[in-house]
Amino acid sequence: MYNASARPMGIGRLLDRSFQLYRKHFVVLTFIMLILYGPYYLLQHLLTFQETAATSGSFIEQLRNGGSLQDMFGPNSSFLQSDPTLHDKGYIGKLLILVLVLTPILILGLMPASIASVVHLVKANFYGEETPGLGQLLKKSFSRFWPLAGSTFLFGLIMFGFYFGMAIIAIIFVFIFAVGGSFSSSVGGFGGGAVAFGIVFFVIIGLGALFTFAYFMIRWSYYLPYVALGEESIGIGRSWGLSRKSFWRLFGMYVVLTLILYLFLAVVQLVIAATLGVGLGAQLLQSLISILVMSLWFLPYVVSFFDLRVRNEGLGLQSLIDHTIPDASANDLPIDLDKKNEL
Template identity: 85%
Template structure:
């Protein structure tokens, strides 16, 4: 694997190598995700399955029963009338527990640990070493738990700041256009050309905001493997340097990966909901499918991390040099010419 991995890869090879690793280590990866995320999803569904079933159940039931569009989306549809906050007095505290307890556990604990386990698995494959066992991978994933949690918190805080700033800019422009539109209407009317310009402007502004957010997120997102491997305590600066020439390739990879996985999960979840409804069992089955494919979200990220190190940091070159030095240091054994002639 080492020689094959020590070459820079394009989008196709990154995804292909990720799917190869997924098939090869499917059992280990599945058990890791089940151990880490299984209890989380179980608690989540036990906490919120009634609200999820009621808010979405009427829509699925209408599909299963052949309901019309008027039944599904009309003013009297149960899909629009069912409000968990009005039905259940405990809805607010359930959401507070979910947001303040489960979500931090997910993003500061489970996600860094699961990615770290994938990092160590891919690194062993890259180095041509024996694949660590399930217990070894879980142990390694929690060895750097607090640095990973701290750097993930810092990364999330920075990205939230970007998100808040972008949202604030959007609000400012919306207010400016709203005031300008009201003024134009009062003095001479708001023409169709101005309306079309407003729509196009906000479409471009929205796309620009999404692209800006994606740019900084990708550039800083490769901090975690450095921290998991013990090479950095935070790793954000290292990630920025690592991805400086790879943004478009990484952006394209994530777009293709998202389309593939979201379409697959959407189809599977619709089939499960249409057949089994939206009870607790069906929701747990949907979560099980999500867990089975969860490592496919992480593998391209980790494989692209090592690929960028090959491109920008010469990863793999050191082992090649060591191999060359080892070959050069092999003692020269002179050949006895008399024995050679006898042969």
């Protein structure tokens, strides 16, 4: 069935369409996120809630008491001082469990599976099909678990290698600048103009590195829907071709989305911490709010994937043709067999 949404979309329409799908399928999306992320957040908070409360409790207490910025962030503030309990063996063991066990489960298992579920939901909406139920969506996503985990692991290795290479280049620039600055200082002094130039230079280098990393990350990141749909085993190369000439539009979409969601979550978490404190209950409530809006992080990504396919692969074109120019059999038009044979 032809779907009117199968046409190219701008940033505003991508986000609007994502929020529409979020409202329409809120219950299904929420249950998917709760099933996948609920146990993870529960284990995380059971491991680290005491340390989290210790590091942020003083800040919340000063906020409640109307403390000044100097009290909160000054050199003598307890918020910035290290808590001795964070260096005991128990905390180190919890940290190792979090980093070596829970984080890989999150990155290689939960995130790909949840995004795959959203892919199948949006696909059904795109084609005008009946929306799969909760069990069907989870079954479809986990049926491709190992390809999803493997391709995500490969993507992570590529991005880590790219990040490591950029870090080395940045260190080389810093070293060259430091040596050059020392030489200039010994010869003729290192004035305020040179300091200002150095600050501007490193700001430009930092922004350039950020945009470069974001460019390659966005260009390669659309591998996962291909793998979830069973069209590719890895899909990173196909993602590169799919996202051509669309970086700035996608980058703008992610910037707007990040500003909206981070501002909302920051305000909500600050209100919860100011009213309920930083105990386990308050931390679980904050995680629950994060789970409720988590699908809003994934929907624009998936919607933009189908939009890119419409733009670059002609997805939906055949449906549009069938919808606009129905064939003879669809309209039950009589056909003279003798005339057909003459043709």
